[in-house]
Amino acid sequence: MEIYILKSREEKNLFGFASKRFILPVVLTLALLLLAGCGGGAKDGEQGGQEKEVYKIGAIFDITGPSSSLGVPERDSALLLEEQINARGGINGHPVKIVIGDNESNETKAVQVAKKLIEVDKVLAIAGPSTTGTSMAIVDTAQKNQVPLVSAAAGVSIVNPVDKRQWVFKTAQNDSVVVEKIIEYLGSIGAKKVAFLCMNNAYGDSGRQEFTTAAQKAGIEIAADEKFGATDNDMTAQLTKVKAARPDAVIVWAIPPSASIVTKNYRQLQIDAPLIHSHGIGNKTFVDLAQDAANGVIFPAGRLLVAESLPDSDPQKAVLVKYAADYENKYNQPRSTFGGHGADAVSLIVSALEKAGPDRAKIRDELEKTQNYPGISGVFNMSPQDHSGLTKDALVMLKIVDGKWTILE
Structure with a gap:
């Protein structure tokens, strides 16, 4: 809204004339406009032309450096999910923005990226990082700021002891x-x-x-x-x-x-x-x-590498086959279990956010309640005692034959 300051006598006379014919309608119009923009007006997503609040999810992956073969497919999987979620209307009508940071396979850099996502971007939760080292580096940051963290790495110490990792979860099968x-x-x-x-x-x-x-x-x-x-x-x-x-x-x-x-x-x-x-x-x-x-x-x-060979009765098969096809069609790159870990991290956060709304504590609680969730890395069953949610049943023994993955007979 612009504010005019009357300077000259001519301007004063002009507005003095206008006041006799137009001031009352203008005042009423302004009052209605102000009401529309205040608490009594339309909420986000209601009539009034305002869009719903964007839900921001952070993601930290080892996109460059020695662990890039893990971080790149995790980043690409996160971006694929962001596109798919928004194409179907977002989360309860809210658009989703995944803010991605590269920790360069460096633990110090991981802490810096985590702090930026929390303090500057104000993300609701964080997916990643890719490795045990970079994940362990930001556990304290997640705990102190009470931000849900869903690592894509394997080390069991990322989530244990659970009473000191209340805000930390993970998707890769525990070592x-x-x-x-x-x-x-x-x-x-x-x-x-x-x-x-x-x-x-x-x-x-x-x-x-x-x-x-x-x-x-x-x-x-x-x-x-x-x-x-x-x-x-x-x-x-x-x-x-x-x-x-x-x-x-x-x-x-x-x-x-x-x-x-x-x-x-x-x-x-x-x-x-x-x-x-x-x-x-x-x-x-x-x-x-x-x-x-x-x-x-x-x-x-995990079963992703041999998804098509699984029996139709396998509870993961449909999820695995769809993810593999979507990923390979979009990026023209082969599937990767690491991309699956990243996809699971984002998907679990999204599932919790759908139930909890934009509240970090409630998102944490919903993550902990995850039960019978068929992901890429396995069927997740979280609890207050288990923030990984996978057993050895999430794994199959594979053998590489002629450069291809096969189920070990």
Whole structure:
């Protein structure tokens, strides 16, 4: 609204004349306009031409840096969901905006991005980050600001202990249940002595801790225990020690590119033992980088990679097949379990937001109530004691054959 200040005598005379004929109608009109813009007028979405409030959801992914093979499909999945949600009318009529930040696979950067999303963008919840390290880095930020965080990473310590992680949830299968699945497989092949190699970071350390504990309980000897850097380009030295230990099987806990390099080195040394990876290789990047060396690798993963092979009775099949088709058609890129973790993080937040409205505390409560939710990573059943909601039943054992994922027979 503009305000005019009368300056000259002519202006005063003009408005003095106008007041006799027009002031009362103008005042009444202005009063009606002011009422329309105040509490007594139309609310968002009602008549009055105002749009409904945009619901902002934050997302932090490792889009660049060593973990980009995880973060890129997670970002793309989030954007795909944003487009689909808004195309069907948003959340209860409210448009959705996913504000995405790149932590550059760096823990310090993850904290900076999280603070911006919370303090500047005022997001209702945050999906991500992609890895255990970057997720752990922002747990305190989420807790202190009481903002729901749904990580896409595997480390069980992201959500445990739950009484100190009330605002934190996750979608990737816990490394503890992945270990459980691997131990089960080792028992089926009679492996009693194994070697273990992992990345020297939070993801590798968490997997190593969980596997060491589970192996001891299962009576499995760890004959060699080696680490390598996420950016190392040769692991021959570590694998030479592994070969000398003559294990019944070898377990590797890593993500590409290091997971692919250690696999190529493994084949070059002609180690005569089954090679079992963690679920960190659930993308085509691993196969592309490892090339023929990937063939024969065994690993546990969610059902997304073999969605079309599932029986129609599987409660996830319809969700998995649709997501895979939508993602591959839009981006002309193969599906990835990591993209699925990101999609689940956003979908769980959206589901909670639909029930709770734009209230962070109520969104947190609804996330914790999630039951029988068929996602990409599994069927989620959250509770006050479990902020991951998945068991080893969310995993299947896969084998790479001719560069393709197959269900291990």
